[in-house]
Amino acid sequence: MGSNVGNREEYLQMALFEVVDVLGEPIASSRIWETAAWGGVAEDSFLNQAHSFHSNKDPFDLLQSLKRIERKIGRRATERWGNREIDVDILVYGSHCVHDSVLQIPHPRLSDRRFALIPLCEVAPGWRHPLSGQTVENMLMACTDDASVLLHQPFLNSADD
Numbered sequence: 001m002g003s004n005v006g007n008r009e010e011y012l013q014m015a016l017f018e019v020v021d022v023l024g025e026p027i028a029s030s031r032i033w034e035t036a037a038w039g040g041v042a043e044d045s046f047l048n049q050a051h052s053f054h055s056n057k058d059p060f061d062l063l064q065s066l067k068r069i070e071r072k073i074g075r076r077a078t079e080r081w082g083n084r085e086i087d088v089d090i091l092v093y094g095s096h097c098v099h100d101s102v103l104q105i106p107h108p109r110l111s112d113r114r115f116a117l118i119p120l121c122e123v124a125p126g127w128r129h130p131l132s133g134q135t136v137e138n139m140l141m142a143c144t145d146d147a148s149v150l151l152h153q154p155f156l157n158s159a160d161d
Contacts (some may be wrong), residue, residue, distance in 0.1 A: 001015050001016070001048065001049050001050075001051070001086065001087065001088050001089075002035075002046045002047065002048040002049075002086070002087045002089075002115075003015075003046060003047055003084065003085060003087070004037060004043075004044045004045060004047070004082070004083055004084065005044070005083050005084060005085045006085060008046070009032070009047060009154060010105075011031065011073060011074075011085050011086045012047055012049055012086070014073050014085050014086070014126075015069060015070075015073060015088050016029075016049075016051065016070040018072065019051070019053070019066070019069060019088065020075055022057075022062075022065045022069075023053040023054070023055050023057070023062075024053065024054070026051040026052055026053050027052040027053060027141060028051070028052045028122070028123040029049065029050070029051045029052075029056060029123065030049050030050040030051070030118075030119035030120070030123050031049070031119070031151060031152070032047050032048070032049045032121065032151075032152040032154075033047070033048045033049070033115065033118055033148065033149050033150065033151060033152055034047060034149075034150050034152040034153075035047075035048050035115035035148065035149045036115075036147040036148040036149070036151075036152070037143075038113060038115060038147060043083060044083065045148075046115065047152055048115050048116070048119055049119055050091070050119035050120045050122065050123050050124075051123065052117070052123040052124055055093075059090065059093050059096065059098050059103060059105055060098075060100075060102075060103060062090060062093075063090060063102070063103050066088040066089075066090070068073040069084050069086075069088055070085075070119055071089055071137070072084060072088070073086045074086070075087070089115060089116075090103070090105055090107070091105075091106060091107045091110055092105065092106045092107070092110070092119055092120070092124070092127060092148050093105045093106075095128075095130045096130070096147075097130050097131065100160040103124060106129055106130070106131075106154035110129075110139070111129070111132075111134070111139045111142070111143060111144065112144075112145055113143075113145055114140070114143050114145040114146075114149045115142040115145075115147065117136060117139055117147050118140065118149050120136050120138050121137055122137045124136055125137050132140070138152070
């Protein structure tokens with residue numbers, strides 16, 4: 001999940017709440033990572049977080065559910081890799097591979113994106129890519145993406161007592 005517009009933390013929380021309604025509680029959740037925009041279009045940094053779920057849903061049905069969640073939260077259509085209120089992607093689906101015009105699993109650019117690999121490594125470090133056989137940890141070590149990915153430090157209001 002990622003957001004770079006408005007109250008990014010709130011959008012991530014809203015998306016997780018909605019996905020839990022579809023899939024149940026996550027097996028694991030990563031910390032939130034502040035990441036540089038990728039692709040040269042979006043202007044502001046993203047907050048990204050990965051979650052792992054058990055699911056028996058058809059991947060295409062799951063994709064439709066996630067797109068409905070994005071619209072419900074307020075995602076507006078923008079140019080590719082542009083600013084977005086929320087982005088909910090299926091990075092991996094166990095050992096399944098899907099190659100379709102609307103859905104590709106594992107995500108086709110996963111191994112090129114530190115902002116996806118770092119949170120995914122927190123929730124599934126030993127997951128193996130079904131085509132390359134590489135673990136998430138191996139992909140992260142080999143990744144040449146040098147964009148900034150830092151642990152998010154939320155702003156905390158301090159009360160003056």
